[in-house]
Amino acid sequence: MPPIRDKFTIHSKAVVCQDVELKGDITIGAGKPPMPLPSGPIVIGSGCIIEEGAIIVNRRKEVMRIGDDNLFEIGCRVESPTVGNCNTVCTRARVHHTLRMSSYCVIGAGVLVVPTEDEMLDDYTTIYGPSAERRIWSGRGKVQEMDLRRKHAEYLREMLPKFNRLRRGDGT
Amino acid sequence: MAPKIEYYCPCLAESPYPPPPHLASSSYSFHALHNLFFCEECDAVRCNRCVLVEVSGYYCPNCLFEVPSASVRAEKNRCARNCFLCPNCRNTLTVVPSDPPEDVDSRMSPIVSTTLGEPPFFLYCNHCRWDSAEVDITFEKPTGLAAQLQKFEDSAPESLEFERLKEHFEPFLRASSSSTALPSASSHHVHTNPITAAASSALARDIPGVGKYNPLSRSRIGRDKAAHRQEYPDYKSRVEVGHAAALSGEVDVELLRHLETVGEVASLEQRWSNSWVTPLRASDLKPLRIPLQSKKSKRCPSCRHILIKPEQKAQSTRFKIKLVAANYLPAIAVTLPHAQAALEMMKRSSAKSVSAAAAAEEQQTAGALIAGHSYSFHLAFTNPLYDPIQIRLAKAVVPAHMTEDAEAAERARRSTFQIQLPSAAFPVGAFAEAWEYDDEDEDMFLDEDGVELLDARGKKGKDGRGKSRSVGIVDKRANVTIVSGEVLIPKEARGDVKFNMLVSYTYRSDDPEPSEEVEVGTPSRSHGTNKAPEMKNFSFYTVVDLGSIMYREEPKLTADL
Numbered sequence: 001m002p003p004i005r006d007k008f009t010i011h012s013k014a015v016v017c018q019d020v021e022l023k024g025d026i027t028i029g030a031g032k033p034p035m036p037l038p039s040g041p042i043v044i045g046s047g048c049i050i051e052e053g054a055i056i057v058n059r060r061k062e063v064m065r066i067g068d069d070n071l072f073e074i075g076c077r078v079e080s081p082t083v084g085n086c087n088t089v090c091t092r093a094r095v096h097h098t099l100r101m102s103s104y105c106v107i108g109a110g111v112l113v114v115p116t117e118d119e120m121l122d123d124y125t126t127i128y129g130p131s132a133e134r135r136i137w138s139g140r141g142k143v144q145e146m147d148l149r150r151k152h153a154e155y156l157r158e159m160l161p162k163f164n165r166l167r168r169g170d171g172t
Numbered sequence: 173m174a175p176k177i178e179y180y181c182p183c184l185a186e187s188p189y190p191p192p193p194h195l196a197s198s199s200y201s202f203h204a205l206h207n208l209f210f211c212e213e214c215d216a217v218r219c220n221r222c223v224l225v226e227v228s229g230y231y232c233p234n235c236l237f238e239v240p241s242a243s244v245r246a247e248k249n250r251c252a253r254n255c256f257l258c259p260n261c262r263n264t265l266t267v268v269p270s271d272p273p274e275d276v277d278s279r280m281s282p283i284v285s286t287t288l289g290e291p292p293f294f295l296y297c298n299h300c301r302w303d304s305a306e307v308d309i310t311f312e313k314p315t316g317l318a319a320q321l322q323k324f325e326d327s328a329p330e331s332l333e334f335e336r337l338k339e340h341f342e343p344f345l346r347a348s349s350s351s352t353a354l355p356s357a358s359s360h361h362v363h364t365n366p367i368t369a370a371a372s373s374a375l376a377r378d379i380p381g382v383g384k385y386n387p388l389s390r391s392r393i394g395r396d397k398a399a400h401r402q403e404y405p406d407y408k409s410r411v412e413v414g415h416a417a418a419l420s421g422e423v424d425v426e427l428l429r430h431l432e433t434v435g436e437v438a439s440l441e442q443r444w445s446n447s448w449v450t451p452l453r454a455s456d457l458k459p460l461r462i463p464l465q466s467k468k469s470k471r472c473p474s475c476r477h478i479l480i481k482p483e484q485k486a487q488s489t490r491f492k493i494k495l496v497a498a499n500y501l502p503a504i505a506v507t508l509p510h511a512q513a514a515l516e517m518m519k520r521s522s523a524k525s526v527s528a529a530a531a532a533e534e535q536q537t538a539g540a541l542i543a544g545h546s547y548s549f550h551l552a553f554t555n556p557l558y559d560p561i562q563i564r565l566a567k568a569v570v571p572a573h574m575t576e577d578a579e580a581a582e583r584a585r586r587s588t589f590q591i592q593l594p595s596a597a598f599p600v601g602a603f604a605e606a607w608e609y610d611d612e613d614e615d616m617f618l619d620e621d622g623v624e625l626l627d628a629r630g631k632k633g634k635d636g637r638g639k640s641r642s643v644g645i646v647d648k649r650a651n652v653t654i655v656s657g658e659v660l661i662p663k664e665a666r667g668d669v670k671f672n673m674l675v676s677y678t679y680r681s682d683d684p685e686p687s688e689e690v691e692v693g694t695p696s697r698s699h700g701t702n703k704a705p706e707m708k709n710f711s712f713y714t715v716v717d718l719g720s721i722m723y724r725e726e727p728k729l730t731a732d733l
Contacts, residue, residue: 106301108299108300126300126301128261128299128300128301129261129299129300133261133300133435135260135300135301135302137301138301138303138305138306140270140271140294140296140303140305141268141270141271141296141303142271143271143272144268144269144271
């Protein structure tokens with residue numbers, strides 16, 4: 001494997017803190033993501049919130065695509081090759097690289113998802129509890145949740161630059 | 173396993189002596205110190221098995237509302253406000269409004285700051301994303317939801333049947349309770365508070381035949397029942413039993429026949445907390461009102477003084493009255509110095525790369541007691557009292573009548589190991605806040621110690637019971653004294669090293685003037701003199717469990733150490 005070459009492309013509206021560890025080829029859309037640590041290329045969509053201590057790793061050679069409006073909470077670890085839109089990975093949850101997420105999925109706090117074979121989560125799948133039980137969310141309340149998510153991102157976009165040094169992409 | 177010590181509560185015993193610790197049944201008489209209470213009036217240890225428990229108040233664990241006992245029954249022991257359990261994962265539910273009508277491309281829409289509630293409202297679980305709209309429960313207003321749900325509950329056929337049963341037995345119960353309640357109440361229920369009385373009478377009323385906890389009155393109820401039985405008409409149920417069973421049974425069979433995954437059937441945990449018959453299908457489960465909890469107060473069984481009384485407020489975790497044994501009896505901690513040394517060694521050597529399981533296993537073998545060796549053990553006494561105490565240890569004597577029948581067995585057991593305890597009394601300093609101990613104090617203690625230590629050793633020497641070096645005071649600071657004992661395990665010994673130990677301590681009672689010279693006074697001596705503060709003596713039994721004996725062949729690791 002060739003040595004990882006750092007190449008960051010960060011959208012001008014994205015907020016990336018200085019102490020975020022970035023490795024490899026990373027593209028970040030408008031939004032606010034701190035803390036990924038990848039090996040293959042990673043593309044993060046707009047409006048994503050990546051909290052403290054979250055780890056996003058690309059285990060594969062292909063591009064890891066993360067959609068828009070996702071929330072990665074404190075201390076979670078995501079290795080999914082694709083993540084859709086509007087997903088939530090709760091605190092200290094771990095998602096293995098065999099799992100792909102579509103949209104509106106929720107991985108509960110502390111849940112460990114390790115499918116032995118490649119698997120695609122359906123839209124609105126919720127995984128929760130110590131034994132990683134699953135159910136399909138009806139989707140009621142998703143508009144309010146997304147509003148809240150966007151307000152959350154808006155707030156962070158305002159507050160983070162006041163208390164953190166920001167990182168700019170290679171281009172700017 | 174770490175060595176441990178438990179305290180004896182004599183409530184189960186017929187004799188004043190504790191049961192021999194090798195009997196499995198003895199574990200019911202011994203408790204950890206933090207589980208015990210102390211009655212000042214009786215001067216005795218009380219445990220959770222013997223105290224009288226009374227309900228002092230009901231509250232909802234979610235909203236912390238204190239529910240008056242009168243409405244507890246009406247609301248069927250569940251919160252009547254807005255607290256609900258998720259039927260799927262038993263998390264608490266929140267009331268949320270419905271989404272505003274969705275645009276075609278709602279994801280891209282600008283932030284709508286006014287997503288204020290639009291009816292209908294529904295219950296929503298933040299954990300598993302269950303919502304009550306799935307089972308067609310929605311509300312027009314976000315308030316008074318419990319009342320709406322209780323209507324569902326009350327209209328359940330089981331609930332109606334139960335109401336009918338209660339109605340049917342009402343006259344009969346009134347008649348029987350009026351005839352029995354009076355004589356039993358005079359003797360037994362003098363001290364119960366109204367809430368407890370209500371609770372116990374509610375219990376007794378709901379389940380005919382099961383009276384208040386009182387064997388006497390129960391038998392009387394039974395007799396009365398027999399006498400009155402003929403006078404009441406037969407009960408007719410709302411629904412014919414055969415008819416109802418056929419109805420539900422058919423449906424269930426049909427459901428099971430078309431089952432695809434196990435998850436479709438509600439699991440036991442999901443159905444457990446419901447009061448009435450719950451639907452078999454997981455998708456039909458209804459939200460539950462949160463069951464109420466109660467704060468309990470505890471009384472001494474013999475003098476009926478209150479030992480534990482919680483504060484009335486649900487938010488408060490404090491107690492108005494708290495007579496726990498930890499405030500009266502010295503806390504004892506047992507350690508095996510050789511095991512600790514081994515642990516230290518291992519920590520240092522294997523700091524880097526041993527897996528947790530292997531490490532745990534090693535720890536176990538390192539702390540093992542190997543047959544054919546003698547070990548010293550340390551007992552650390554911590555004094556909770558504001559006065560210094562004198563402690564004297566003794567092995568529990570087994571009374572003659574107990575040994576008679578099982579004498580041979582007892583002797584065989586006794587031969588397995590020998591315990592040596594310091595025989596002289598030793599002092600434990602008074603309890604004080606940490607900042608009150610200063611250097612001066614330490615010096616004073618040390619001086620005293622010198623005398624005490626000598627005394628103990630001298631006596632040991634005279635007794636001539638083997639190695640006196642390892643038996644005696646090891647360390648003394650602040651309100652903690654550590655003494656060491658010795659256990660000698662012969663080669664053929666098997667089983668656990670467990671023995672009963674009698675701890676007696678003398679303490680000064682209610683005296684304003686502290687004076688130094690009575691420090692070494694025995695209870696008998698100080699009782700006579702008037703000048704000296706009154707000394708009192710209290711003894712209690714404990715069981716010391718040092719762990720089980722291992723054979724030499726197995727743990728090679730320990731032999732190396």
